[in-house]
Amino acid sequence: MTETVPFPQDRTCPYQPAPGYRPLAERRPISQITLYDGRRAWAVTGHELTRRLLTDPRISSDRTDPGWPMVSAAAAVEFNDVQQKVVKLLTALVGVDGPKHRARRKLAQAGFTVRRIDSLRPKIQEIVDQRLDAMLEHGAPADLAAMFASPVPLMALCETLGIPHEDQEYFERKAHQILFGPDAAAAYDELMAYLGKLIEKARRHPGEGFLEALLAERGDSTEVDHEEILQMFLIVLVTGHDTTSSSIALGAYTLLQHPERLAELRADPSLWPAAVDELTRLVAVPDGLQRVAAEDIEVDEETTIHEGDGVFFLFSLINRDKDAYERPDSLDWHRPAFRDHLTYGFGPHQCVGMNLARVIMEIAFRTLFERLPGLRLAVPAKEVPVKPGEAFQGLVELPVTW
Template structure:
């Protein structure tokens, strides 16, 4: 390359890779890119290489390492005490390696198995139906995001985690304040006090949510000892930040794409059994998180190139998931694609997304219900005028006006 691509780049379309990444795709399997401060790091664009490196113990997720590559100056800037607390909470699972990561992940695995999530299908369907009835009751047109796509996953997640229904609004409010609000310190104290009360309540009257599993030591939590309030907050905030936001975005962006591909939509309406594969194909094509960041902790030889110890390594999801060596016609939707589930939208290896079964089932039921019950669903504005915001390499529609 004659000029190093700066990473990350904004997309010009919410479901297509950034145009500036096209030279990187041509250089597969890896290339060098530059971060905001000029630091050169490795960009992985090959599906096979991505899988190989994401399972290599020399590729680290430890965000406390001083050499960790920062994508944005705002992240690298000095943060307040409460922001440090929040970062500690959010990275408690995804930002650690080895035995610590394995022990924390083991606590949660039994609650997110496919069998456990499939058993929640009636609950998920009930929440989807109730939210859709609310949207229909308010009449057309509607913004599908606040009316349906955003509240469905968060309600499902809170119910699964064991947060009482009457506390959902409170938890949603303080979670957002904790992440970005001006009253983050107060929100942190409120959340800690709330968790202390909730833990005491659940010890007196256990339920069957994820928090109850952790407190009771059920399944993989049996040998982790006493679970403290801060650990439970870490679990909750991580699942909220990584779960309902991404799933809600996938629901809205998937419908946006489907409504622009009427033939593919008609196929799903005619044969709902295609929905599970369609969900993975949409996850592959849309690739809403644009990059997964890692750090090399030792020299790694790959394809005749040496990734040096201390080098940043970024896995550019939108290019990996369109690797033409893996996917035929990678830029199109195909419900019968045998390799549809081979994407890396949930990561790969030890840090693969723990909530992927829940995300898939939620998307399948939410999209299937919209397709079945609203045969006349269509965009209420030209597709090119619908705004989106590629916030921090994460593709988000800011509104989705629809009618039916």
């Protein structure tokens, strides 16, 4: 049997696959990996096979399945009652299949219409300008990750959800306590009460926000499931923030390492929408999407994914499949189909907020490099610390000067 590759592994270059994944690239489109506890799972690395499997109902997102693969001992710990409730909230959309998933996805999509996202552009621009003003006032050097890449999507997402500016710090703090704090139960109760007030306000003075869209999707019923609303708020805030902030930091780092490509974008800002997707393809923040096989799946004559097997989708390799992309390791936003990457997933579980993420990144990148033409790393590129491979890919910090 072919020797398996340990998974996950850390990147050494922030926008390149982990060097230890090279054998997986050579064995495309699928091969076995070994997890932290010795258990074997499957690593999908082929573009076409990824599209096929992510639309196969036998590939399950059910995190309660006993075969669900864990990436580390920390991820496999037993949760207390409150933590289990929080995990249930956060996986209410991404951790279920079939009719239940379709119903919840329909609810979430109500808040992400193209018209609504376009209407948020002026406010997102205002947020980006405010954060750059604060960074300039702070002076160089500065941590671009902490001062810009992280707060911009957080504030934009709060605006999307309809959380008033004066309440955003409170909501963020309570959401963090629910996820990581010792007072999770109290924070949960506080947020439920707060959402009750927001719901009542939205009914008295309806606008065109995310909450009003959720309420409209539920019709005229006077009975609103507050926990269902909290689910959607936390899913949007948690999953949307980390991936978008990491993409901004990694994307900025990547562009600073490709000055000739950055010069092209500065000369022609109309290229930014395509550049955002090309950067998203190359940096592949959600590298290692987890699934479990609900039934046996015959991939080819030699490979069968058995029921209960864990399956990981490695987007850093999938997005560099030579059968799908010409010169896949290059940064090229002139590709014929620049959105034909799979970083946002594919099929029924494709990221519902991907168009909002695109708008946030487009405005953030364009404004950042327009206002700071001399932006550059404040330390050697090799000294920029990279997050562990078991989480979303990203940078611990990004020291810059200008």
